[in-house]
Amino acid sequence: MTLAFGQQMLAIPGPSPAPERVLRAMHRGSPNIYDGELVDMMPDLMDDLRTVARTKHDVALYISNGHGAWEAALSNVFSRGDHVLVLATGRFAQGWREMTEQMGITTDMIDFGTDCPIDPARVVEALNADNGRIKAVLCVHTDTASSVRNDIAALGKAIQSTGHDALFMVDCIASLGCEPFEMDAWGVDVMVTGCQKGLMTPAGMSFVFFGPRAKARAETADCRTGYWNWTPRADPAMFYQRFCGTAPTHHLFGLREALTMLVHEEGVQAAWARHAVLASAVWAAADRWAEGGALRPNVPDRAHRSLAVTTLQLEGYDVEALRQWCETKAGVTLGVGLGLDFTQARGTGLFRIGHMGHLNAHSILGTLACVEAGLKALGIPHGSGGIEAAVTAIAEAVGA
Numbered sequence: 203m204t205l206a207f208g209q210q211m212l213a214i215p216g217p218s219p220a221p222e223r224v225l226r227a228m229h230r231g232s233p234n235i236y237d238g239e240l241v242d243m244m245p246d247l248m249d250d251l252r253t254v255a256r257t258k259h260d261v262a263l264y265i266s267n268g269h270g271a272w273e274a275a276l277s278n279v280f281s282r283g284d285h286v287l288v289l290a291t292g293r294f295a296q297g298w299r300e301m302t303e304q305m306g307i308t309t310d311m312i313d314f315g316t317d318c319p320i321d322p323a324r325v326v327e328a329l330n331a332d333n334g335r336i337k338a339v340l341c342v343h344t345d346t347a348s349s350v351r352n353d354i355a356a357l358g359k360a361i362q363s364t365g366h367d368a369l370f371m372v373d374c375i376a377s378l379g380c381e382p383f384e385m386d387a388w389g390v391d392v393m394v395t396g397c398q399k400g401l402m403t404p405a406g407m408s409f410v411f412f413g414p415r416a417k418a419r420a421e422t423a424d425c426r427t428g429y430w431n432w433t434p435r436a437d438p439a440m441f442y443q444r445f446c447g448t449a450p451t452h453h454l455f456g457l458r459e460a461l462t463m464l465v466h467e468e469g470v471q472a473a474w475a476r477h478a479v480l481a482s483a484v485w486a487a488a489d490r491w492a493e494g495g496a497l498r499p500n501v502p503d504r505a506h507r508s509l510a511v512t513t514l515q516l517e518g519y520d521v522e523a524l525r526q527w528c529e530t531k532a533g534v535t536l537g538v539g540l541g542l543d544f545t546q547a548r549g550t551g552l553f554r555i556g557h558m559g560h561l562n563a564h565s566i567l568g569t570l571a572c573v574e575a576g577l578k579a580l581g582i583p584h585g586s587g588g589i590e591a592a593v594t595a596i597a598e599a600v601g602a
């Protein structure tokens with residue numbers, strides 16, 4: 203039999219579940235694109251995006267996914283033949299590096315593996331040994347494949363301590379709105395993100411935030427093309443220039459509603475705190491399950507785990523059978539594992555629980571309980587009391 207009928211739960215690390223309110227805000231006829239509601243709402247929408255990123259600087263909007271944001275950011279600051287340093291803690295930093303190379307920019311990569319964060323001391327070493335060749339340092343805040351979270355504040359400080367003038371460029375595609383992030387205070391020059399994870403909007407828009415040092419580099423960047431050029435997008439003379447053509451009208455209405463929820467109703471810091479508690483519930487359950495010997499969180503140290511996604515390793519049992527059980531018997535879709543190569547996606551022994559965006563206590567507890575039911579149904583050894591531990595984590599954090 204199956205118990206999958208009813209509201210399906212999407213527990214993957216993006217796209218995250220879109221709130222009904224966001225979907226309703228998008229459900230309308232095509233609007234006037236010359237003046238009126240859509241055009242008038244843009245200044246506040248841009249301010250709200252800056253509030254989420256904790257920056258006073260510029261933001262450019264794109265009709266694209268996260269890969270588009272990667273390319274947009276690169277094309278605005280680099281010239282062919284430039285050299286950058288990539289710091290990798292999983293598949294997504296590798297992906298950004300590949301795109302960088304495809305644009306004719308040379309990369310050096312320091313690979314920190316897939317279960318621990320970037321070590322700022324090694325970055326300092328690399329920059330101190332450099333003779334002005336490295337134009338930027340690229341890294342990912344939360345690598346969604348490994349679920350390692352990097353300490354961007356410490357890295358920003360480390361880079362500044364060297365006096366090197368490399369730009370600091372950070373991918374917050376999986377972390378913005380979920381994990382604490384302070385673009386200006388942490389010395390980040392360029393930050394890229396997408397709308398479909400912490401920003402709770404159906405996939406299709408991305409954002410590149412850039413500070414004054416990056417803006418100055420853009421003046422001479424020869425990878426810059428008319429379409430990706432961030433200048434008219436961030437500061438348009440006419441609405442039409444914001445997207446170098448027709449705007450993603452309905453996405454903008456959806457994003458407007460999502461930002462109202464995140465910035466004006468819940469508050470960005472409260473959203474970070476909610477993600478921290480929900481993540482702690484996932485870890486409490488996972489750490490108990492790990493006592494059975496077959497299953498364990500990919501990142502051993504809680505201090506280095508993402509608040510938005512948890513990658514789990516299953517040894518000696520079929521991870522796809524567990525994902526299929528959760529999907530077809532319980533109505534919960536879990537994330538596939540991603541190896542270093544996307545073609546390995548289903549052969550890694552990994553799966554992921556997404557806990558980002560529009561989620562609350564009952565959605566996380568429901569997901570965890572269904573995973574535990576799947577472990578039981580399939581005879582996969584696991585420590586008992588995972589759900590009890592998750593419930594306790596939530597009860598203790600929330601209190602009376």
Ligand SMILES: Cc1ncc(COP(=O)(O)O)c(C=O)c1O
Pocket residue numbers: 215216267268269270294342344345346347373374375376396
């Ligand atoms: C950290 C990170 N960077 C980049 C991407 C690529 O984004 P997209 O799939 O929207 O192109 C993702 C997608 O999951 C991601 O999690």
